[in-house]
Amino acid sequence: MEHEPNRLRPEPEMPIDIEAPAALIARTQRPDGEIPWCRGQKTDPWDHVEAAMGLAVAGFPAEARKAYEWLASRQLPDGSWYSAYMEGVALDRTRDANMTAYIAVGVYHFFLMTADRGAVSALWPTVERAIDFALGLQAPTGEIHWAVSPEGNVDRMALLTGSSSIFMSIKCALALAAVLGCKRPAWRAALAKLGEAIRTKPHLFNMTKSRFSMDWFYPVLAGAVTGADARRRIEHGWKKFVVEGLGVRCVSDQPWIAVAETSELVLTLAGMGRLDQARVVFSWISDRRFEDGSYWAGFTFPDMTIWPEDRITWTNAGVLIAADAVFGLTPAAGLFSHRFWASVP
Numbered sequence: 001m002e003h004e005p006n007r008l009r010p011e012p013e014m015p016i017d018i019e020a021p022a023a024l025i026a027r028t029q030r031p032d033g034e035i036p037w038c039r040g041q042k043t044d045p046w047d048h049v050e051a052a053m054g055l056a057v058a059g060f061p062a063e064a065r066k067a068y069e070w071l072a073s074r075q076l077p078d079g080s081w082y083s084a085y086m087e088g089v090a091l092d093r094t095r096d097a098n099m100t101a102y103i104a105v106g107v108y109h110f111f112l113m114t115a116d117r118g119a120v121s122a123l124w125p126t127v128e129r130a131i132d133f134a135l136g137l138q139a140p141t142g143e144i145h146w147a148v149s150p151e152g153n154v155d156r157m158a159l160l161t162g163s164s165s166i167f168m169s170i171k172c173a174l175a176l177a178a179v180l181g182c183k184r185p186a187w188r189a190a191l192a193k194l195g196e197a198i199r200t201k202p203h204l205f206n207m208t209k210s211r212f213s214m215d216w217f218y219p220v221l222a223g224a225v226t227g228a229d230a231r232r233r234i235e236h237g238w239k240k241f242v243v244e245g246l247g248v249r250c251v252s253d254q255p256w257i258a259v260a261e262t263s264e265l266v267l268t269l270a271g272m273g274r275l276d277q278a279r280v281v282f283s284w285i286s287d288r289r290f291e292d293g294s295y296w297a298g299f300t301f302p303d304m305t306i307w308p309e310d311r312i313t314w315t316n317a318g319v320l321i322a323a324d325a326v327f328g329l330t331p332a333a334g335l336f337s338h339r340f341w342a343s344v345p
Helices: 019-028 045-057 061-074 097-101 103-114 117-135 160-179 185-200 213-221 227-241 259-272 275-285 313-327 338-342
Strands: 084-086 089-092 145-148 154-158 256-258 298-300
Touching: 019 045, 019 313, 045 061, 045 097, 045 103, 045 313, 061 103, 061 117, 097 103, 097 117, 097 145, 097 160, 103 117, 103 160, 117 160, 117 185, 154 160, 160 185, 160 213, 213 227, 213 259, 227 259, 256 259, 259 275, 259 313, 275 313
Parallel strands: none
Antiparallel strands: 084 089, 145 154, 256 298
């Protein structure tokens, strides 16, 4: 099916071509709303939401809402989703707290894009159950245990990246509650406890992933770490993860630049208010495209080999969301801005 987006085009023209990455996501989306990584591959709830956000940025609000409705129709009784699906059938019955909670970010992004209170009201029960599931895995010390196994056992490992992402999800869920006039003081208390853990208790995050760039910038991207602490954190890890002129390593000791992680660093810098630096980093990946205009998933250096060669929906969505933050393409451009969140009740 061909989709004709309702463009949100600034004058005199869009500063980047958003049509090709948007078209990739739209043609990969299944008729029921599911958005797999690419045709013939799995769908996971977090990346499904990211892809839906990319659709919304590019002017496909109906398709984005259909993606959220797909999740709503498959939510498990405890509020979670399985970690992987193939054409709607569960592949991995692990129930991941971060993957579950992220729908709140997608729905709040959709609201900022559309001001559609009706959509928020319809999706609110889904968001509420998802956040309650994730917070059911919060330890007394604030961190979030990462998952429930297929056998029903809580895995008490905690991931810094995942808990940071959940921090962002809770913020968005609270903002959605405010839209609907709901009060969730228990969520607000859990958010404060989680933020304190992220900022001051690194030993609690006992599944060490310090080699991964996301552990470096996600606490800042999510807004758990702000101000001077955010600046110090980004400056401390810059040389470890950033290859000037190319982008962000996925893993510090591997010669592989990930376009998704580079896009998320762009979002992080823009969120901190460092727009000039964000634009520079974005420029490093702006031409890393296939002949159809969609973005590479990543590449090795110095040989510049594209790897993997798949055209990944959520990578392309990440580029679109980063472009929005840098160029202000839509009303949701400030979603990851620390200044924006300082003004949200």
